[in-house]
Amino acid sequence: MSNVIKNPRNGCALHGALQTVQEIEGAVPVVHANAGCGVINYLANKTVGNGASRYSGFATPGTAVQERHVIFGGASRLREQIKNTIKVVNGDLYVILNSCESAMVGDDVDAMTREIVEQGEPVACTLIAGFNGGSHYGYEHVIYDILKSIDGVKKNEKSTDEKLINIFGIVPEKDPYWQGNLEEIRRIFAGVGLKANLFFGVYGGVNDLVNAKNAVASVVFSRWGELPAKLLKERFDVPYISVSSLPNLASDERELIEKVSEYAKIDPEVKESFLESEGRYERNYLSRIRDDIFEYDLGKRTLIVGDEEQVIRYGKLFKEVFGARVVGAVLTDALKKDEEHETDNTEILEAVAENIYITSDEKDIEDIIKRSRAQVVIGSSLEKRIAEKNNVSLLEFSYPIYHRAILNQTTVGVRGAVEFVSDYITAVKQAEKEKSQVLHDYLKQLKNQNSWQGHTSKKGQVKQINLVSELAARESI
Amino acid sequence: MAEKIGKHIAIYGKGGIGKSTTTSNISAALAEAGYRVIQIGCDPKSDSTNTLRGNNYLPTVLDSLREGNKIHLDDISVKGFGGVLCIESGGPVPGVGCAGRGINAAVNLLQELNLFEEFKPDYVLYDVLGDVVCGGFAVPIRDGITDRAYVVSSSDFMALYAANNLFKAINKYAPTGGAKLGGVIANSMKPGYHREIVDDFVAKTGTSIAGYVNRSLDVQQSELYGKTVIEAKPNSAQADIYRNLAKYIAENENLVVPNPLGSAELRDWARSWGDRIYDIENGVVNGLAEAI
Structure with a gap:
C-alpha cells in the first residue's frame, strides 16, 4: 500500500546523478529526458544557496523528449543531441543521463554511447532511471558507471601514486556544506603530505576520475560511496577504508589519518606536527566557550534530522563538546532495507542517539520532534515551522537550507567544529535574548497598566507566564 | 465525453489467432448489410485492414504523426470493401519505442480529427494487437472509448491464456467505465473436443460464446486473394458463418464483466483437459463404460 510523503527532501536517481555530474569540473551532462526532469532539480536546488554550477538549470544540455520520441524511440534524438552538445559545449567528458x-x-x-565513443569522443553514460532510487543512489551509481567506463574513453596507464587518496561519500548538494567540507578534507590530507582526489568542487575535475585507479587508497565517508570504492578495489586493486562519518574533532582527524597511514606513506614527524597543531586549534577555541557551556546550559536535549553521516557527526560532536543528550536521530537518506551496501552503522548510531528513526516525511518528522521534547533540533529549513511552534531552537545544517548562501563554509574538521559550535551558541544566546525581551515587554506592560486584563491574547498570556516562571526558576538557582 | 456515435467494439486475441481475418469479415458483413463501418487496426504491424482494401498501401496514423505535418483524415484513411473506412494506427519499428503509447496517441488523434462526427459510423471495430501486455494496449477498453470487447480464441491453451488476460483487464477497468465483454469468438474450430474446451472455459469464466468459426480453406484462399471471405466467396457456408457472427455482435446487448481464472486455477484447468484429450486421442474408456 502506498503512503503519502509530505515534502520528501530527496529527489530521484536522475537528480542525484545530474547534480553529481554538474559539480565535476569539465564534465558536461546530457540529460535524455523530458525538459522538466532536469529543470525541476535545478529549481529545487536553487533555493538552497550553493550557487549554480556551470552547466545547470536551463543551460543543461538535454534531449527534451516529446511524445513522438516515446512512441518511436528516442535514440536518434539522443544521437543528435550528443553531437550538437559536443559542437557547442566544451567539455572533457560528456555524461549521458538516462x-x-x-x-x-x-x-x-x-x-x-559506444557509437560516439568509437568516433573518438569522450562520452560515458549511466543507465539508471529516476525510479531506481533517490538522489544519493544517483550520486553513487553515476560515479560507479563513469569509473567503470572511463578507461575506455580516456587512456591512462595505471601507475599508483603513493600520496593520492580518493574521497567518496560526500554527495554534492545533498550535503549543503559539500564544497567547504571537501576543501577541509583536502586541507587535512595536505597537512600530512597527502593529495585528495576530490572529484568535485574547486579542486576536483575529470582528471580525478581518470586518476582514481592510481590512488593508493579510497576513503568512503558515507554508505553512498561504497560502490565506486569497491569497483576500484575489484578492478584496480585500490583498497578502501570505510568510516562512519567525516571527521570533526582533532581525535577524529587522528583516527582517520592513522587508518589512512596503513596504506599511504606519511612522514611520522609531519603527521604528529600537523595533528598536534589541529589539537591546539581545537583546545584553544573550545576552551573559550567553557563559560558559555555552563551559563547557557548548552548540554540540552537534542534531536538531529539529516543524512546518516551528518547525524553521526553532529551527534558525536554535541555529546563530546557539550555533554548533550541526543534524544533522537532521524535519518533522511537511509533505506529501511539496504541490500546494496555492507556498511552497517547501527551500533554507532545507537551509541550516538537514544532513538533512531528512518523517514524523510515532514509530517513524521514533525511528530517525532513533538514527541521528543527536544530543546534543540539540528535539521533543515523544513523543520522551521514545527520548531517555532514548539519553541525549540533550530540549527539549520542539513538539506535543504533556505535563505542562506553556503559557498565555502565547512562543518568538518576542527575548523568546521568551531564554526558549528559558534552557530549553536549564537542560536542559544539569541533565543535567550528573545525570551528576556518578552519578559521585559511584559513587565513593562504590567507596570503601565497595573492590571492582568485586556492587554494580551490568552495564548500570549500563557506563553508569558511560562517564561516568567522559567526565568524566576533560573534566578533562584 | 460527448455521446458516442455508433457502437464501438474492440476485438482482442493472441497474435496469429485470426483476429484481423475475423474482424475484417465482420466489418465486411456489416457493410454488406448496409451499415457504415470503420475498422481501426491497433497493431504496429498495420495489416488489420489488408483484406478489406486489397492490400493497397495505406499510411498509418503514427507514420503521419512522425512526419510532424498537419494530419487530415483523408491522409490516413481509405474506403475498402462495402465502403468500410480503413485506418491503421501503426507503430514504431520492432524493438524500438513504445507501441502501447503509440496506440494511445493514435486513438487520441482520431478523436481530435472528429473522425466519428465526420463519418457518422454505425459500427467502429478496433482490432487490437495480441495480448494485453501493458496499459497502452488496454486503451481501447478504457476511458469509455469502446463499451464492448470480444475476444478471438482457438481451443489452444495459449490463446485461452491471452483471453483470460483480457478478462483480467476488463475486470479491472469495467467498474470505472471501461468496456464489458460481449463474448468469445471461437475460431479455428475443428471437429472433436475443440468446441468443448472453449465451452468449458467460457462456463468457468462466466462469459459466453459469440459464435463458432470453423477452420476453413475458404478463409485461407480468400486471404491469398487479398480479400475477405464475404467478398471473395459470398455464397460459401463460411461467409454465412461470418454474417451470423456479425449479426450477433451487432445485436448483442448481453455484456458481462468476466471472472478471470487465477494463474493456478487456469493451470489446473488446462491440466485436467490435458488428461481428457489424451484419453480421447488414445481411446481410453473411463467411468461406467469401463465395465463393458
Missing part, C-alpha cells in the same frame, strides 16, 4: 521514459521505452543508450 531517465524513466527512456528506460521504459528501452532506448539503447549504451549502443548510442
